[in-house]
Structure formats: structure tokens, C-alpha cells
Amino acid sequence: MNAVNDLWPEARNKGVLRLVTAGSVDDGKSTLIGRLLLDSKGVFADQLSAISGSRYSRAPADALDLALLTDGLEAEREQGITIDVAYRYFATPARKFIIADAPGHEQYTRNMVTGASTADAAVILIDAARAQDGELLPQTKRHATLAQLLGLRHTLIAINKMDQVQWDQAVYQRIRTAAEQLAQRLGMATPHCVPLSALTGDNVVQPSPHMPWYQGQPLLPLLESLPLDRGATAQQGTRLFVQWVIRHEGSSTHAFRGYAGQVQGGPLRVGDAVTVLPSGETAQVQAIQLGEQALQIAAAGDSITVALDREIDISRGDLLVAGGQPPQVAREFDADLCWLDRQTLNPSRWYWLKQGARLTQARITAVKAKRDISELRSVPHNGPLASNDIGRVRIRTRDTLALDDYDSERSTGAFILIDDASHQTAAAGMVRLGSEASG
Numbered sequence: 001m002n003a004v005n006d007l008w009p010e011a012r013n014k015g016v017l018r019l020v021t022a023g024s025v026d027d028g029k030s031t032l033i034g035r036l037l038l039d040s041k042g043v044f045a046d047q048l049s050a051i052s053g054s055r056y057s058r059a060p061a062d063a064l065d066l067a068l069l070t071d072g073l074e075a076e077r078e079q080g081i082t083i084d085v086a087y088r089y090f091a092t093p094a095r096k097f098i099i100a101d102a103p104g105h106e107q108y109t110r111n112m113v114t115g116a117s118t119a120d121a122a123v124i125l126i127d128a129a130r131a132q133d134g135e136l137l138p139q140t141k142r143h144a145t146l147a148q149l150l151g152l153r154h155t156l157i158a159i160n161k162m163d164q165v166q167w168d169q170a171v172y173q174r175i176r177t178a179a180e181q182l183a184q185r186l187g188m189a190t191p192h193c194v195p196l197s198a199l200t201g202d203n204v205v206q207p208s209p210h211m212p213w214y215q216g217q218p219l220l221p222l223l224e225s226l227p228l229d230r231g232a233t234a235q236q237g238t239r240l241f242v243q244w245v246i247r248h249e250g251s252s253t254h255a256f257r258g259y260a261g262q263v264q265g266g267p268l269r270v271g272d273a274v275t276v277l278p279s280g281e282t283a284q285v286q287a288i289q290l291g292e293q294a295l296q297i298a299a300a301g302d303s304i305t306v307a308l309d310r311e312i313d314i315s316r317g318d319l320l321v322a323g324g325q326p327p328q329v330a331r332e333f334d335a336d337l338c339w340l341d342r343q344t345l346n347p348s349r350w351y352w353l354k355q356g357a358r359l360t361q362a363r364i365t366a367v368k369a370k371r372d373i374s375e376l377r378s379v380p381h382n383g384p385l386a387s388n389d390i391g392r393v394r395i396r397t398r399d400t401l402a403l404d405d406y407d408s409e410r411s412t413g414a415f416i417l418i419d420d421a422s423h424q425t426a427a428a429g430m431v432r433l434g435s436e437a438s439g
Contacts, residue, residue, distance in 0.1 A: 015228045020100040020115040020152075022143035023125035028160040032125060032198035033088055033101050036220060039205040040090050094224040102143075112143060113150070113338050113428050117414070121154035121226055122147040123219070126175055128195070129164040134174035136182060142373050142388075148186045149336055149390065149430060151407050154226050155183065155191040158219060163197040167210040185377075194219050237324020238272075238300075239264040239404075239411050241356035242316055246305055258289065258305040259314055261357065264411035268306070268322055269297045276312055277319045277402035278329050283308040285322075317358035319402045319412065327402040327412050334368070334432045336406075337393050339385040341419060341426040346384065351426055352418040353397055356411055360399040361420075368392045385427075392432070406430035 021029040086101040100115030116122060124143055126136065147155055157179045165171045176193040183191050194203055195214055202208035205220045217225070240261045248256035268274075272285045287307040288295040298304045306320065321327065339345055345364060353362035370381035371390040378392060385391045406413030417427040 016096045016098060017121060017223060017226060017228060018098045018100075018119045019121040019123055019223065020102050020112070020119040021123045021125065022102050022112055022116070022147070024127070024130075024137040024139040027125040027127045027140075028198045029125050030086075030101055032123075032158065032160065032196075032204065032219075033086075033099055035198045035201055035204050036097075036099070037088060037090050039201060040092050040220065092220070092224060097223070113146060113340065116146060116150045116152060117428065119150075119152055120228065121156065121223070122152045123156045123158050123223075124179075124191075125158045125160045126179065128159050128161045128171055128175060131175050131178070132165055132168075132171045134178045136175075136178050138373060141182060144182055144186060144188070145371060145373060145390065146338065148188050149338070151410065151430070155188055156219070156222065157191045157193040158198075159193060159195045160198055162195045162202065162208075162211065163200055167195075167208075169211070169213045172211075172214070192216070192222055194222065237326070238266045238268045238320075238322040239327075239409060240268065240304075240306065240320040241358065241411065242314055242318045242320065243357045245314065245316060256307065257311065258307045259320065260303070260305045261320070262303045263298050263300050265300060265409060266323060267297050267299050268304075270295075272322045274306075274308070274320045274322045275326065276314055277321055277327060278400040279313070279318070280329075281312045283310050283312055285309075317356070319356070319358075321402070325408075327404045327409075328433060329400055329402055331398075331400050332365070332394065332396045333401075333403055334434070335393055335395055335415075335429040336432060337364075337385060337391055337417070337427045337429050339387060339389045339391070339427050341424060342387050343419070343426075344384040344386045345427075350420065352420055353395070353415055353429075354418060355401060355415040358399075358401065360397050360401070362395050362397045362417065364393045365396050366394040368394065395429075403431050403433065405433040 021033060023029055088099045088101065090097055100119060102112035102115040124140060124147065126140055130137065144155070157176070159172055159175050162172065172195045179193055180190055183189070194216065195211055196203035196208070196219060198204060202210055203214065203218045205218055207218055208214070240263055242259045242261050244260040246256070246258040246260055268285065268288065270285050270288055273282060274285060275282050285306055286309045288298050289305040290298065290302055295304070319327070345367070347364050350361045350363055353360050367381055367383065367385060369378040369392040370385065372379050381391060402412055404412040413431040415429045415431070416425050417429060418424070419426045
């Protein structure tokens, strides 16, 4: 990030947009990110030199294979596909960006979930040449479904490779209509659609002379203008998972006990009343420490240590809550699961459930429905979930959890399931409190 700040020091206080690129195989995701990095001066000379001499380049002799800027694994360069999530950082005078380049192949859908889990926006690429009749590919629909389930606030459709369809406005309109219909069926806001060519740079950073019929912004200015506020989250109040209990044993008048974690949701102030969940004990914030600096107020995203005005039994994984609507406290609840493991879900097994800093065991007591990607709807289902399936389940945990609906607050509405034998992540989950949770 130092290099980013050195390039554009005026962008330091402009906020960070986290985005994930998604779409089907060969839609041009890695090339698009390479173009953004190149045209925003986010690439160093030695990086350009390295890819220009790469034996894996698939570009013409007089051109750069920009996909190599993000395809960092040897296997990715050999096969010409993205396998793992590649994170890239760059900045413009208006904003800093963190981009997760997610794989397009269905086999690596789990990696797309990883990249999207912390993103604010998704850029879903569509190959104009393959979708020129207006028919979207199954993996495009799958990634749009995941973007909707994961609650990404902004979705942009990059209709790529317009150079391969002779910059045809009619092709763009057909694909745009299909994308808007897809968003409507998924219950998403109407997405921004941008016709572009990542290979040539048209409509990526600068307007394209080949598409004068497009009156909207190019992709980068559009990304620079997306709002970053999380208004709905702030209404839920403040959340802080205790990651570490800090004790300093001095004299009776100087003994210290603090609780370290990252602030989520709204701000936390000295003097705020907090509730400790799941115990329900209450106290007041006596002091807030950020490193060696004493604060009167901590903002969302700050990693702080909190001291309370009275001693309470608080352990790692407990949740401090201040203001707003309190979470539900329950041991049984509904959730949407993206099943990531190659082994199918086994309802008779216990899995580890990790929510923030809290770890407990959990079982799936019922599978209620499964998402049909081709039909874009949930269908009743009482069998197991297999790799890449998305389903609505009922979960019961050994310990009580503090839960928010995922759409309201990610920090307490998201969790993962871990296979206790292989220690692999088995599923990513989103809490759904539409049906009543029970203790």
C-alpha cells in the first residue's frame, strides 16, 4: 500500500473501495484488472518488463498480455485461467482500490465467495462475442446470484470484448437487457452496464472513440463515484467481537483489563453503555485505546482496546454491543449456505462454526431449499448440498450466538463452517432471521 500512497498521496483520505471481478472463464477479468493497473499508473516498470518477456504470454508480439499482472500462480499462467483469488491494490487521485480477481471456472466458485465476502462492489464481466444473442452463460448467472446473496451494495456489468463484435450497439443493448432482467429476477438493483474492451482500453479509463453512442461513464470514473457509506449497517448500532482479553497486573489502583477487537457498524464513544452478549451483562465504556493513543470516539474499522467501568466475565468471542437494534441471541436459526467442500454436507456430523472471533460446534438439522441457478429460484430440497450448491438450511449450535440478519450487519450475520477432520472451510453462511431464531 505504500506504493499506492506514493503514487497518489492525495487519495489517502478518500476512502477505499473493495471490489471483486467475476464472470465466466475467458470473459477477460484478469486482462481488465491489468488494464486498470496500467492506465492508472499502478504498475512498476520492472513488472511490465517481466510480463513482456514471459513465455506464457498469449498476446501478439507487439502487445502486452495484461492478464499476467494478476495471474501469479505458475499453473494459472500455464493454463491461461485464474485459479486462486488475486488481490491487487491501486489508487487514483479520487480513491484507493482493493480488487479481488476471482476465478471464473465453476470448480473454483468457492474462491469467488472468498473474494466477494469483504467486497463493496462486484464487476461482472460478460464476453460480448459469446453473449451477442442475449443469452447469458450459467457461471455469469451463478456469480450474479452470489453477489446478491452476499449483499454487495453495487453491481456493475462490464460488457467486454466489444472490439470483437465491431462495437455494435445492438449487441450491447441485447446483453444489457438480459443483464437487467437477470438482476430483476434476483431482486437486485438495476446494475450499471458499461460496454468496453479491456484489451484495447476502450471505455476502461477514458471514453471510447469507437462507441460514441454510449453516453455513460467509463468503468474507472464510475467506480470512483460509487458511494462508500454503509447507512443500513449504522442503524444496527455498534458491534465489537472480543478477539483478545488484555490484562496488566499492577497495584490495586493500576490493574488494567481491556478487550481488543475491531469496531463494526456505528462509532463507539467513551461513556457509551454496552451490553455483553451472550451473557447480557451491561457496563459503560471507561476508556478507548488505539495503539498508544487514547480516543474519545472510535470509528467503524478501528482496531481498539476498550476498558469498562466494572469487571465482567468476558472471554474471546463475546460481543460488545452499543446502541441501535440489539442482535438476537439464539442457538438455532436459518441461514443461506454456499457449500464449498468437495465432500457433500452430512447432517449427522458436527462442524465447527466460526462467527467473528467466536467458535462453536454446529449441526445442520434441515435442508429446506436449494437455489436452482438455471431457473434463478429456490426449490424445495431435503437432500444434502454438494460442492457449489447454494441452499437454505436450519442450523443448531452447541453454544448461544448473538445474531443479526446478514443484510443488516455482516459482522454478526456471516459465518463459516469448518470440517473438523480436514480443517477445510466447508461452507460460507449468511444468517437469515426472517423465520424466528430460537435459543
